[in-house]
Amino acid sequence: MINLIFLTVLLPLIGFIVNGLFGNKIKNEKIIGIIGSSTVGISFLIVVGAFFQTLSLPVEQRSNTVELFNWLNVSGLHIKFAYLVDQLSLTMALIVTGVGFLIHVYSIGYMHGDKGFWRFFSYLNLFIFAMMNLILGDNFLVLFLGWEGVGLCSYLLIGFWYDRNFEKGTTSQAAKKAFVVNRIGDFGFLLGMFLIYYTFDSLNFKEVFSKVATFPVPETTFSLIALFLFIGATGKSAQIPLFVWLPDAMAGPTPVSALIHAATMVTAGVYMVSRASILFASAPSIMIVVAVIGLLTAILAASIGLVQNDIKKVLAYSTVSQLGYMFLAAGVGAFSASIFHVMTHAFFKALLFLGAGSVIHGMHEEQNIQKYGGLKKYMPKTYLTFFVATLAITGVPGLSGFFSKDEILWNAYANGGFAFWLIGVFTAMLTAFYMFRLLSLTFYGNERFDHHHVHPHESPAVMTVPLMILAFLSAVGGYIGMPKVFVGEHGNLFESWLEPVYEPAMRKLAHFGAHSHLEEILLMVISVALALSSIYFAIHVYTKKPEIAENFANRFKKFYNLLLNKYFIDEIYEAAVVQPIQKGSEKLLWKFADVKVIDGAVNGVANLIDKFSGTLKKIQNGLAQSYALFMIAGIAVILFLLILSL
Amino acid sequence: MLTIPMEYYLILSAFMFTVGVAGVLIRRNAIVVFMSIELMLNSANLSLVTFSSYLGNSIGQIFVFFVMTVAAAEAAVGLAIIIAIFRNKLTVNIDEINIFKW
Numbered sequence: 001m002i003n004l005i006f007l008t009v010l011l012p013l014i015g016f017i018v019n020g021l022f023g024n025k026i027k028n029e030k031i032i033g034i035i036g037s038s039t040v041g042i043s044f045l046i047v048v049g050a051f052f053q054t055l056s057l058p059v060e061q062r063s064n065t066v067e068l069f070n071w072l073n074v075s076g077l078h079i080k081f082a083y084l085v086d087q088l089s090l091t092m093a094l095i096v097t098g099v100g101f102l103i104h105v106y107s108i109g110y111m112h113g114d115k116g117f118w119r120f121f122s123y124l125n126l127f128i129f130a131m132m133n134l135i136l137g138d139n140f141l142v143l144f145l146g147w148e149g150v151g152l153c154s155y156l157l158i159g160f161w162y163d164r165n166f167e168k169g170t171t172s173q174a175a176k177k178a179f180v181v182n183r184i185g186d187f188g189f190l191l192g193m194f195l196i197y198y199t200f201d202s203l204n205f206k207e208v209f210s211k212v213a214t215f216p217v218p219e220t221t222f223s224l225i226a227l228f229l230f231i232g233a234t235g236k237s238a239q240i241p242l243f244v245w246l247p248d249a250m251a252g253p254t255p256v257s258a259l260i261h262a263a264t265m266v267t268a269g270v271y272m273v274s275r276a277s278i279l280f281a282s283a284p285s286i287m288i289v290v291a292v293i294g295l296l297t298a299i300l301a302a303s304i305g306l307v308q309n310d311i312k313k314v315l316a317y318s319t320v321s322q323l324g325y326m327f328l329a330a331g332v333g334a335f336s337a338s339i340f341h342v343m344t345h346a347f348f349k350a351l352l353f354l355g356a357g358s359v360i361h362g363m364h365e366e367q368n369i370q371k372y373g374g375l376k377k378y379m380p381k382t383y384l385t386f387f388v389a390t391l392a393i394t395g396v397p398g399l400s401g402f403f404s405k406d407e408i409l410w411n412a413y414a415n416g417g418f419a420f421w422l423i424g425v426f427t428a429m430l431t432a433f434y435m436f437r438l439l440s441l442t443f444y445g446n447e448r449f450d451h452h453h454v455h456p457h458e459s460p461a462v463m464t465v466p467l468m469i470l471a472f473l474s475a476v477g478g479y480i481g482m483p484k485v486f487v488g489e490h491g492n493l494f495e496s497w498l499e500p501v502y503e504p505a506m507r508k509l510a511h512f513g514a515h516s517h518l519e520e521i522l523l524m525v526i527s528v529a530l531a532l533s534s535i536y537f538a539i540h541v542y543t544k545k546p547e548i549a550e551n552f553a554n555r556f557k558k559f560y561n562l563l564l565n566k567y568f569i570d571e572i573y574e575a576a577v578v579q580p581i582q583k584g585s586e587k588l589l590w591k592f593a594d595v596k597v598i599d600g601a602v603n604g605v606a607n608l609i610d611k612f613s614g615t616l617k618k619i620q621n622g623l624a625q626s627y628a629l630f631m632i633a634g635i636a637v638i639l640f641l642l643i644l645s646l
Numbered sequence: 647m648l649t650i651p652m653e654y655y656l657i658l659s660a661f662m663f664t665v666g667v668a669g670v671l672i673r674r675n676a677i678v679v680f681m682s683i684e685l686m687l688n689s690a691n692l693s694l695v696t697f698s699s700y701l702g703n704s705i706g707q708i709f710v711f712f713v714m715t716v717a718a719a720e721a722a723v724g725l726a727i728i729i730a731i732f733r734n735k736l737t738v739n740i741d742e743i744n745i746f747k748w
Contacts, residue, residue, distance in 0.1 A: 622744030625679075628670055 001049030002064050002085050008043035008097065009083075009132045015039035015125035023118025033108035036121030040104050040128050044097035051090050059500055062087055065138050065206075072141070077197075084138035084205060088501045091339060092135040092271055095346045099263045100128050102466040106354050107255040109462035110361060120160060120253065127153035131264055135271065140193050140203040143272065147236065148186065150265045155179040157260060158252040166251040174251035181245040185235015189272075192228030196279075199225070209278045209504060219283065226279055226286035229272065230293075237269025238320050239297045239327060244570055246320055250312040254357030257312060262319045262353050263346035270326040270342050274335045277505035281333065291331025291416055295423050298324030300567070302430035306437070307553075307563045310367045311356045314438050318393065319349055321427060325408050328424065333509045334411035336498040340481045341408055343494075344400035347477050348392040351470035355386035358459040358467065359442060363449065369438060374447040378456035381464045383443045385471035390439050392474040394432040395531050400478030406524055407483060413523060414515050425527045432531040436538035444543040485520045655696040662689035676728050676738040680721075687717045 015036055023032055054062050063086035071081040083089075104124060111120050130149025137143040159175030166174050193203065199221055200208045212222075233239065238246035249261045260266070273280060273290065280287055298321045305317035322345050329338035360367055362379055376383045392401040405428060413421035449456070458464070481494035490496055499506075541548045553560045562568070619630075662685055669682025691710045698706025732738050 620747045622747035624740055624743070624746055625671055627746065632667060632671065 001046060001053045003066060004046055005050055005066050005083050005085050005136065006068055008046050008093065009129055009136065011039040011043050012125040012128040012132065016122045016129060019118050019125065020122035023122055026118065029108070029112065029117050032118045032121050033104075036125055037101060037104040037108065039125060040097055040101045043128070043132070044094075044101050047090065047093045047097050050085060051094060054085065054087070054090060062500065076201075079139060079141050079203060081142060082138040083136040083142075085136065086501060087498050088271075088275060088339065089135050091343065091498065092267075093132065095343055096128065096131050096135060096264045099346050099350050099470070100124075100131075100259060102469055103255050103259040103263070103350060103354065106258075106357070106463050106466040107253075109460050110255055110357055111253065116160065120157075123153055123156050123160070124255075124259065127157070127260060127265070131268070134268055138205055140196060140205070140208075143275075144189065144193065147189065147232075147268060147272075150260070150268060151179065151182045151186065151236070154182070154249065154260050154265055157256040158249045160252050160256065164251075166248075171251040174248040178245040178249050181242050182235045185232045185242050188228045188230075188235070189232025192225050192232060195221070195225050195228060205275065209276075212278050212282055213504065217282075222279060222283040223286050226276075226283035227289070229276055229279065230286060230290055233269030233273050233327070234293065235269075236272075237266050237323050237327070239269070239293050239323065240300065243297060243301065243320050244573060247313055247316045247566070250310070250316050254312065254353055254360060257316070258350045258353030258357070261316065262349040266319065266323055267326070267342045267346070270323065270330060270338050273327070273330045274339055274502075277330075277335045277502050278508065280330070281505035281508040287331050287333065289331070291328050291412075291420065294324045294327025294329075294331055295412075295420060295427075296324070297321070298328060298427045299423055299430070300324075302427045302434065304563055304566050305434040306430060307560060308434075309370050311359065311369050311372075311438065311442065312353070312367060314369070314434060315349070315352050315356060318352075318431065318435065319345075321431060322349065322393070325405065325424070325427075328412055328416075328420065329408040332411050332415040332420065333506070334408065334415070335502045335505065336495045337404065337407040337411055339498060340494050341404040344392070344404040344474070344477055347470055348389040348399075348401055348474040351385060351389040351467060351474055352393065354463070354467055354470065355382050355389065358382040358463055359386075361459050361463070362456045364454055366449070366454065369441040371449050372442045373445045373449070374443070375456055376443040379443075379458045381458060382467065385464075385467040386443070387439065388471040389474050390435045392478075394435055394535060395428055395528065396535075397528055398475075400474050400476070402528075403478035403481050403483065406527070407481065409527055410483070410520055410523065415509075421523065425530060428527055429530050429534045432534035433538045436535045437542050440539050440542035444539070445546075483520070483524075485517045652696055652700050656693060659689045659692040659696065662686075662692065674739050674741050676731070676740050676743075679740060680724050680728065683724075684717065684721065687713060 015038075018035055019026075019032055026032055054064070063084070065082050065084055067080050067082040069081050070078070072079040104121070107120065107124065111117050114120065127150060130146045130153055132146070134143055134146025134150060137146060155175045155178060158178050159172045162170070162172050162175075164171050196208055197203055199217055200211045200215065202208055202211070235242045246261060246266065250257055252261070280290065301317045301320035301324060305314050305321065308314045308317060322341070326338040326341050326345070329335070329341060358379065359372070359375060359382060362375075362382070363372065366372070388399070392399040395402045395405045409421055409424045409428070412424050481492055484492055484495075565571075666682045666684075666686030666689060669685065670679050673679050673682065691713055694706040694710050694713070698704060698710075728738055731743060735743060737743075
């Protein structure tokens, strides 16, 4: 099965080609949907097979390379197109194909009747193809191929409904924004790759990582490499300062938000940092940067999420915030905890988005949570699954989010410090609050929609069954990564599974001061207690006493507006970056450099030739005698010279 | 026997050629220009014959026959062109014929 891993990449590509080329001829939604879903479903089965095969191997042999062909052979640069099948890539591949398959199935119901049905499925398959390349690539270049590919698919799918309006502009503008912001990050990633190649003379993961220990490389080089790679990660994974595209990415269809902008693509940055853990571990100063950026992003996004009224916007900021947690974990050296959170987050956030899609579907494309309310009785299945996901993301003990979040917070405390933990817990409180605000406003309380026009209804089984599967995973997915304090040193299956991947990085990092179990349990209890009180408060305010929220908003009008307008970050970027670039492009590059310098030079040459030939052409007057005169003059000159030379 | 030195012939030839050139450049009547061209050809012929005779080599004289043949053909074509131009422009004044340009 390991050797068949290339099929997991090939099948979605075939699905993309078939649906992309013939989709508009097939027209039958069922066939298109089955082609699109089954390619990913089969990929998932292959990954499962490869997973169990790898699991059966002894630990030292679990990292296998599958070489496909020589990709590049240019003076000194030899790159093989090869896939690395190890614990980390298999974990990610399971998430991507598994959750991806469920979302494909869900999309059959959600996109029913859309005129771009076939286009949607071909893009989704293309996305899976690119994402699998990103995950499985055994060198930075294949990773980069996937990295750019998922960016393209994200662009295509955000702007999928290109003829619709979105907020103040169009969906195409949102797509463009996502693409451009991602390009900024990609540029950082490229620089990082160049520096890696320059330093280690290779782009292959295994070669580079093995050279890290032996090559005499100054720490500043490591810092630069790690910083550049991290800039790439901030773009793809929506961290400060490049997170602004993700909330706008909600312009795309909801399954896209679930698949690309919650479960898989945005975690590519976390995966990359995790894959290059040894490079980051060799640059302690950048590790701190990663942790701090993650923490700031987490709290900033969570605070914005408190006041948003668009159901998908709340979830988008929640995603940004949760991604911040993952980088916090990576930054404090808990790489396996960050991947663990990637996994649990993929379950519950995909579920939340799909649930939101189901609600939007049932409410006739209404996305404003202030116009929902009391939907519990209309959509029992959606409500139940959404409720499970909300509990999971909030970190209620026993559900998956609790285990992963707790591990991150504990690592933040143990390796980062008390301040990290405190901000992390505060963010968890905010998370609990806005998630239960969302739940209350949507499913509890008064029905605030217009009964004459809106008739809420439950979604078809093709949509609710994936919800239930994800709900099951969100509930129990965490038990493979139980905290060591409960299950002993080797009881955390997830961490033990990934341990060999991070082993070199872990040797570099100074680790764990002495912390007692009591301390860990105490912190756990505190964070759970805070989250639960936050939940109680949110339900109380938004189902029973909405006036409290209003009073609060009125009393802190300025702060409320600041949050509602997302700290004016879009506006600041507009004024500080976009406008200067636009003005500079217009005034300097267009009107001066292009019109005056380039056009001036070209037109100047043309004018010069025109003038010159205007003078010269007077010689050619058409009179035979004047031509004869020139000939004779020429002959005379030649003769004269001949005579002189005698 | 009194022999005329070669230079005399050559000077005459050069004189005829110069007159021909001057005629081509200066005169306006196409017929006269044409006649001047013939004069230049004949001056060249004279040089050829002179050298042939003085060097005792008959090739030059044979060559002259060829030149005369070509000149006859050229005269026929040239006169035909002049007539064609005259029919078009009603003039043979070459100052007024300036169509030799692009």
